[in-house]
Amino acid sequence: MDKKDIMYVVAAIGIILVIAIVIKPLANGQALHSALSFPTTTQAVTIGPTHVSPVSTPRVTTTPPTPVPTWDSQTKTIGLVDPGTYGISMNVALPGGTRINSTSVNKTTTIYATISGKYSATSQIITIPFPYWEIWYTVDPAAPLGGKGQNLILSTATGSKGSGSTGGTQPVIQGSFSITNPEFTIQVMDAEDPNRVVRTITPPGGLDSSLWTGAGDPRPWKEKFYEGARKYYFVITAHSLNSYKLDIRVPAAYIGKY
Secondary structure (H helix, E strand, C coil), X not given: CCHHHHHHHHHHHHHHHHHHHHHHHHHCCCCHHHHHCCCCCCCCCCCCCCCCCCCCCCCCCCCCCCCXXXXXXXXXXCCCCCHHHHCCCCCCCCCCCCCCCCCCCCCCEEEEXXXXXXXXXXXXXXXXXXXXXXXXXXXXXXXXXXXXXXEEEEEEECCCCCCCXXXXXXXXXXXXXXXXXXXXXXXXXXXXXXXXXXXXXXXXXXXXXXXCCHXXXXXXXXXXXXXXXXXXXXXXXXXXXXXXXXXXXXXXXXXXCC
């Protein structure tokens, strides 16, 4: 077979391949790329569901604030009910009460500062950091209110000789007639507001020392102050006194807390 014949054979084979691979599939409605595809080995991959841990959200519980009870400034009237409402019989004695707070309260006081003197004066400024404090003060008058060394005696008068008169008995005051008028006043001043007089203090009952006998001595006098955490000074007016003394006292329970 010569060269020309070989070319014819190759061309015929090519035509047959074109008809088998291209023209025939197209005539049958098959896509060209499907006809030209080569068999491949496909590995099936199965993807299972992914496990995702749920996110934990903390639960916040908000407690609403307790409402503050209000008062309409009107006086309340409390009615009376049958004791049986509370299971109480008036013929049976009630049991003794029980203290809720069985711990005794320390009511003792301790001296925080002192002031002493004889004449009128103004004190230095002192800081009192406590919310409650007291002034205990003692005054010693120079003499009783009526005069120095006075006392009442009975004097008997006799008639003149030969008159036959026996006279009579009458009361007579002996002693000095110089009148004393003891005076003592404390003005508690707010050092941060000099125009504010916190309190003016005078001994109740006066300063007649002739009345202070035995258990009747009222000293020391006491003044209570329900304010503090401020600076104060004291203006003292004194007259006809031997001495005076002021103790500024605070509850012992406050020590170490302020």
